Amino acid sequence: MLRCLLTFATLVLLWALAGQANHALASLQVYLFPGGLFVTFAALRLSSRGGLVVALLAGLLNDAATPLPFGTQMLLFAAACLVIQSVRDRLPHEAVFIQVVVALLANLALFVAFSLLRGHSVAGVAWARLGVDLLCSQAALLAIAPWFFALQTRTLQLLRPGFSAFD
Amino acid sequence: MPLPPKRFDQAKPFLTLGFVVAGWLILPVVLKTFLRASFFEFQAPMSVAVSYARDLREYWSLRLHSNRELIEAGRDLGRLTASYELNVQENATLRAEIARLQDLLRLPTFAPFRAEHARVARRDFSGWWQQLVIRKGRNFNITVGAPVIFSGGLVGRIAEVHAYTSVVELISSPTLRVAGVVEGDIENRPISFQGGINPSFASPRGAIEFVPLDIYASPEVKRRLVTSGLGGVYPAGLTIGQIVKVDTSTDGLFKTGEVELDPRLSSLSEVTVLVPPEQE
Numbered sequence: 001m002l003r004c005l006l007t008f009a010t011l012v013l014l015w016a017l018a019g020q021a022n023h024a025l026a027s028l029q030v031y032l033f034p035g036g037l038f039v040t041f042a043a044l045r046l047s048s049r050g051g052l053v054v055a056l057l058a059g060l061l062n063d064a065a066t067p068l069p070f071g072t073q074m075l076l077f078a079a080a081c082l083v084i085q086s087v088r089d090r091l092p093h094e095a096v097f098i099q100v101v102v103a104l105l106a107n108l109a110l111f112v113a114f115s116l117l118r119g120h121s122v123a124g125v126a127w128a129r130l131g132v133d134l135l136c137s138q139a140a141l142l143a144i145a146p147w148f149f150a151l152q153t154r155t156l157q158l159l160r161p162g163f164s165a166f167d
Numbered sequence: 168m169p170l171p172p173k174r175f176d177q178a179k180p181f182l183t184l185g186f187v188v189a190g191w192l193i194l195p196v197v198l199k200t201f202l203r204a205s206f207f208e209f210q211a212p213m214s215v216a217v218s219y220a221r222d223l224r225e226y227w228s229l230r231l232h233s234n235r236e237l238i239e240a241g242r243d244l245g246r247l248t249a250s251y252e253l254n255v256q257e258n259a260t261l262r263a264e265i266a267r268l269q270d271l272l273r274l275p276t277f278a279p280f281r282a283e284h285a286r287v288a289r290r291d292f293s294g295w296w297q298q299l300v301i302r303k304g305r306n307f308n309i310t311v312g313a314p315v316i317f318s319g320g321l322v323g324r325i326a327e328v329h330a331y332t333s334v335v336e337l338i339s340s341p342t343l344r345v346a347g348v349v350e351g352d353i354e355n356r357p358i359s360f361q362g363g364i365n366p367s368f369a370s371p372r373g374a375i376e377f378v379p380l381d382i383y384a385s386p387e388v389k390r391r392l393v394t395s396g397l398g399g400v401y402p403a404g405l406t407i408g409q410i411v412k413v414d415t416s417t418d419g420l421f422k423t424g425e426v427e428l429d430p431r432l433s434s435l436s437e438v439t440v441l442v443p444p445e446q447e
Contacts, residue, residue, distance in 0.1 A: 012213075015210070016213050016214075016217070019213075019214065019217075019289055019291075020217060022290065022291060022292070022293075023289055023290045023291075025292075026290035026291075026292040026433050026434065027433045027434040028367070028368055028433075029292060029365050029366065029367050029368060029369065029371065029433060030367055030368070031292060031293035031294065033293070052183065052187075056187070060202060060206050061206055061209075061210070063203070063206070064203050064206030064207040064209075064210060065207065065210060065291070065300075065334075066291075066296065067296050067298065067326065067334075067336070067340075067342065068295075068296075070199050070200075070202070070203045071191050071199065074191070075187065075188060075191060078184060078187050079184055082180035082181070082183055082184050083180065085180055086177070086180040114295065115294075115295070118295040118296075118341075126294055126341070126363065126364065126365070128366065128367075129294040129365055129366055129367050130294045132367040132368075133293065133294055133367070
């Protein structure tokens with residue numbers, strides 16, 4: 001449980017940092033969506049139940065500040081987490097490269113799902129905007145993912161110095 | 168016979184997802200509302216603390232200005248104050264005239280809004296929604312639906328009120344509709360405005376519908392779109408944006424077009440909430 005809380009604490013930090021980045025980028029009309037980072041580490045490195053709990057909490061954290069129906073991101077994050085968990089045994093998931101690739105794919109899937117859910121209000125030029133946002137989000141994620149995964153691993157090593165994977 | 172358990176293992180994540188979805192759907196609305204409020208209030212101190220840190224940084228950067236710059240700024244401010252004082256006097260005369268005419272014609276009087284200035288704690292401008300979090304909430308009697316303005320005109324309306332923060336839905340958001348009129352239109356015919364055209368690296372724009380056929384506008388000859396005052400939510404005469412394009416709609420009865428919004432909307436650091444008097 002403590003492991004889940006510590007992982008969630010790192011996600012709160014990510015939420016705050018992403019919020020500040022988006023605050024600064026608002027004048028450029030560019031938005032960074034780091035959804036993939038909220039689920040990847042928990043899905044790959046924690047136990048099935050622990051990973052799901054962290055993904056649910058991260059979804060609720062993001063949901064609280066958005067005008068979407070409450071629970072939308074929670075369910076999307078849970079779905080992403082469960083899909084990653086179902087394939088993680090076939091992946092060398094301790095390799096940072098694999099984690100980054102999984103995060104990029106998860107981010108892409110979540111971004112597309114999100115855009116389709118908001119499709120009723122998105123038309124024409126808005127798709128171009130979403131394309132730019134997606135490109136910027138993927139680039140930003142590629143840049144910070146190795147640091148963020150290292151931070152999450154180090155945070156869990158506070159509990160158990162030899163932490164490598166799973167509860 | 169290892170096949171059946173393996174098949175179950177493969178389906179297990181999706182069964183779990185099914186349980187999560189079902190559990191969420193049957194969760195009472197009260198609990199969901201409580202959860203949402205709890206998570207928002209959990210986040211609010213972080214956004215507000217960072218916002219105060221930003222203000223402090225700005226303060227220290229302002230402290231670096233030389234005395235000469237401060238004297239010049241004070242002089243400019245003095246001139247501005249003098250011209251505003253003149254406007255205040257004119258305003259008082261006009262208000263007295265309005266009150267006299269309302270009394271003469273037995274028209275209903277409108278109580279003024281209370282202006283509550285608030286700092287912006289967080290900007291959230293995605294392609295899906297556009298909103299601000301401001302540093303005033305229930306502690307300043309802010310109410311849901313109250314209009315929010317800045318020196319350039321209308322910003323949006325209060326969408327949510329929390330303990331000491333509020334969420335402002337911007338006019339550039341695809342979900343906000345406002346009734347407007349074209350400045351100078353003697354008949355004050357209402358036009359429907361909706362935000363949502365927010366291209367990257369450019370000013371936000373909005374779409375207008377039900378524009379009368381005799382209204383013309385182009386990027387060279389822009390027309391100002393202001394709030395109509397219909398519905399009683401927004402006071403009349405607040406600038407929404409500049410109409411830069413109108414085309415006849417497919418049915419030929421009206422025109423549709425595009426409105427260029429103030430580029431400062433994306434970099435606001437302070438706004439004013441107009442709290443309606445009857446809700447205080």
